Amino acid sequence: MMKLGSFRSAALLLVGSFAAVAVAQTGGVQSSTGLDLPSNPKFIGSGDPNVRTATAIVNGDVITRTDVDQRMALILLANRGANIPPEEMQRLRDQVLRNLVDETLQIQAAKAADIKIEPREIETFYNRYVQNLKQTPKEFEAYLRSVGSSPNSLKRQIHGEVAWSRLQSREIEPFVNVGEEEVRSVIERLKASKGTQEYRVSEIFLSATPETAAEVRANLMRIVQQLQQGGSFPAYARQFSEASTAAVGGDLGWVRAEQLPEPLAQAAQQLQVGQISEPIPVPGGFSLLAVQDTRQLLTADPRNAVLSLKQMSLSFPAGSKRAQIEPMIQKLSQTAQTMGGCGRAEEAAATIGAEVVSSDQVRVRDLPPVLQNALLGMSIGQATPPFGTVEEGIRVLVLCGRDDQDVSTEPNFQQVYAQLEEQRVNMRALRYLRDLRRDAVVDYR
Structure with missing residues (x-):
């Protein structure tokens, strides 16, 4: 679940409010307010500021501007009010809208597969999260509203993550096979590689076509700038990454260089702990890589x-x-x-x-x-x-x-099996989401 950060007061920039302008007409009358108001004012522009119109309709489900505003507030809160330049806010809104579209598709796909997420389950996850922050639900609700968000926005995200996780469990994981000989082969290679370097890395992946590559790379560079100013990598991964690791903040776990695609392997070997790469071209798009930690394989540290x-x-x-x-x-x-x-x-x-x-x-x-x-x-x-x-x-x-702890033990069969399985589930989940996007009917307003 997304980590929202500490409960310090922060001035958070929220966008997306509506403006309504009354135009004076000839024949206006002087009202008791002292204002020269028309007798029958007509609104222009965005209309009634209290009415939140649709931003997108995804297979019939509406995403409103309020939904986008409140999710943006969560992102800013997660990054402790990181100073996002005004010119970047619209790009951030566009990305948040794309995330909400994906989230809607995931919820819809789970429902189509007869996967039911009961409201009480979402409440349980939400309340557990609030308890971890040492807040009461009432206190947390007041805090969220004070920064421009709401409990419903966070609960919607919880709903999406739970639905997508269960959909993967039913539609993807049963069809992923990892053989015993394959696992034993990996274990033997690990033993032979004792003392080699391992990296704890996280990723943010955005898909791109030749036509969109320049724009996607520019978007990732803006994310890099925000991360360098103190933004939370896990929070950005959850909101923006299109890889299935987004649900765990982009965490790839412990890997060796040879387990990564060549461009990512080179970056991992060159980065220091705590550093973030520039956008790296990979098949299907670009990745950001962050090195969280390093260690030597099967060697005490x-x-x-x-x-x-x-x-x-x-x-x-x-x-x-x-x-x-x-x-x-x-x-x-x-x-x-x-x-x-x-x-x-x-x-x-x-x-x-x-x-x-x-x-x-x-x-x-x-x-x-x-x-x-x-x-x-x-x-x-x-x-x-x-x-x-x-x-x-x-x-x-x-x-x-x-x-001092000695972890120079031999690799565990179940751990290696789980890692191989997770890698394959992640790849299939990404393809599954791309298929959902391709088949969706999305009407942007």
């Missing part, structure tokens, strides 16, 4: 270690300047380095008004690369330099313990 940490953090009043709080930041750093380890963290934090949060199951691999490098070079009881922002708070991490 220090980043598999599980850490016990304490975080000490300072929060500041709104509007505080860095120069004003610099003495407090220095005091936090000094206190963390001299307090004598985790055992005195709470006591030391109280002297400077800091908050302490403990976590005993933190994988090094799950941390940002900068923190990974810092913590792997630390001894028990040491603290990182301060990091963070004035707005979000300044914090340090204190290393309380470290358990």
Whole structure:
């Protein structure tokens, strides 16, 4: 499900509102309002601003401008209000509309296959999501409406994802075959490749024809710019990617270079962890590739270690300047380095008004690369330099313990089988969606 990000206040730009202009006619009368209004005003342009007309009709199902507006608000929220230039908003709206068309086709296809998604199921997924955000449904609904969206927009997306997943389970997965000998052959190749590099990668794929290639590439470059400004790759993958991995934020899992198409393999080998490629031409369109992590196949990696940490953090009043709080930041750093380890963290934090949060199951691999490098070079009881922002708070991490994990075991038959099966399901799902688009009757308004 789409990750909506934190619940900080953000000024989100919403588009698609209607304008209605009254034209004065000859013979107008002076009303009690003091305005020179016509006796029978007629609206021009978009008409009544309270009436949301259809943007597209997909096999008879209507997608309104409200649907597009509210889904756009979810995208902006997912990216923490990323500053999208005004000239890009219409292109974003066009892509959101295409996504909603695909979503509608997926829901319709599931219904045609007698797959029923009960409202209570959608409610269960929705409520579970809200609980994970530590909100009540009422609080979350108010928040969504405050940023221009609604619970129905998110529930519609949940409906689409559940419907598409179940459709694949019925119409695609039963017809995908992976043989035991094939799996064993892959396992033998993995054993022979022990020590070679693996990549945890994510993708965004957009289909293109020779006629649309330039436009699609330009659209992907705009996505790259938004991602480089702090946008969420999984959120963009869910909204824009046409690959079936969109449902999991574009995640391809752990792969070796030779498992990827040649252009993607070259990009994965050249990118650093956290970097995003430019649009890469692949059969049928273009892909963006993001390298989330790397490791050596069947080899122990220090980043598999599980850490016990304490975080000490300072929060500041709104509007505080860095120069004003610099003495407090220095005091936090000094206190963390001299307090004598985790055992005195709470006591030391109280002297400077800091908050302490403990976590005993933190994988090094799950941390940002900068923190990974810092913590792997630390001894028990040491603290990182301060990091963070004035707005979000300044914090340090204190290393309380470290358990190294050995994952240099042989590949598991079921894991290899599942990966091969997933790859083939993804390819068939993409073809299935293309067939749905080809056969659809879509009337754009």
